[in-house]
Amino acid sequence: MTQLPMVRAEAVCKDFGALQVLKGITLQVQPREVLCIVGPSGSGKSTFLRCINHLEQVNAGRLYVDGVLVGYAERGGKLHELQPREAAKQRRDIGMVFQHFNLFPHMTALENVIEAPIRVKRRHKDDVVESARKLLDRVGLAEKEKTYPAQLSGGQQQRVAIARALAMDPKLMLFDEPTSALDPELVGEVLDVMRQLAVDGMTMIVVTHEMGFAREVADQMVFMDSGVVVESGPPREVLANPQKERTKAFLSKVL
């Protein structure tokens, strides 16, 4: 029996006007798998991530999440752009964590976490608050629920942001350089939360520069450069024994 992949990208292309950012990305992520994407800045890692939850629209190729085409509906052999409401519905099941946290500054930590489940999923407030408290406890911030983001450290903010994404019960989590904006001593606490998430069986795609994390947690690693996948495989192999010159050059700088 073959399992349906959680994410299936087939020759995904994305351009911004004349600038071609993704030039045919093909890859698969199985359920409960962790994929780490590494590569120099400007290589299209973040853009690819943003295509998966349709924050960016794919120009060519096909992208499926859990077997469903992202951003378009196929009817009568033609692709139709999705109505905003349908696109929003697709995004609900995909959690996203940003480099700069993007917490809502006018809401407390708890309010940040309960906002979407109440407003988007229309769940009952009492239930949502109860599960939100459990989530904040899980990321180690139970006592910070009444605190506003501006009063939290970067690491704490990012952990609230992870809890906020988890509150929607996503089947897939996307992390866009989640530790790149953090002080070195705060990186660990965020990676710990992500590691636990991976152990619990969450399907994750992580754009990161943390090679140690990738080696330890990822099932699959992809090295991207100028919009193409240069090399992919188990992280230990890619890191220890890169085949392509470009990968070797990059890894020699970051390791």
Place this chain on the structure above:
Amino acid sequence: MTTLKTVEPAPPAEAIKAVPLRHPWRWIGAAIVLALFALFIYGAATNPNYHWDTYRAYLFDKRISTAAWNTLQLTFWAMVIGVALGIVLAIMRLSPNPVLQSAAWVYLWIFRGTPVYVQLVFWGLFTSLYPHLAFGIPFVHQFVHLNIQTLNAAFFFAAIGLGLNEAAYMAEIVRAGISSVPEGQSEAATALGMSWSMTMRRIVLPQAMRVIIPPTGNEVISMLKTTSLVTAVPYTLDLYETQRGIAGVLYRPVPLLLVASTWYLAITSVLMVGQYFLERHFARGSSRRLTARQLRALARAETRQQGGAGAR
């Protein structure tokens, strides 16, 4: 080669008790200002041309307080129109549709580019430009037919005239507010599956309010005083025209101007208090500084920890 040494904690230092610096010029400056102020008050109180008896007699005159109420209502409705239309215009200017963008721009160009007094005169002439008003499908069917020359619509036109002018300014204020919210905010909301309107309502506008409210408060206060121009429509039951009518009969303009100024000042003061509380409400979460209550809780937690460590 040097070896690492552990640093001994320094003994607590004694608190500094220094002789404070004297500031004689501050005292002299304050004395001069206070003396000038006292002189002015004395002069105003003893100058018979101020007619303080007339001031006292008319300060709480029924006609004046009714006129103040009319002025407040005019301010309220003009601002309601201005804010509502201003939000629509701001969203039009930020929309990707070039026709909507240009329409909003032309509106702003005309209404900010001509004096509000002139606009009010135009609204006064509206009935001679368009004597009949009909609602229906153009060239097909009319549901309602109004002969607006028979309506006494001075208040209505005054509010419309002030409101449409205000909308042009509010549009810029709202646009600045919306643009001040980082893009990451609407992105995060979108990624959580929120629709555009919910993102606006729950995430963007509450944060934009911090930028929008202070200049809007200015606009309300400015509007309160701009209502004195509605005589151009002509609407005559507002505060300024009413005091002018009374002053004309008495031949005493000064005390009645003082009466009107007192009312304007009183209403403005009340509005400023309202603005303070609104600003405080929308400043939630904007400061890293902890509130007094949070600081107390933190100090308590720290003492508890130290106490626990000591007991161990």
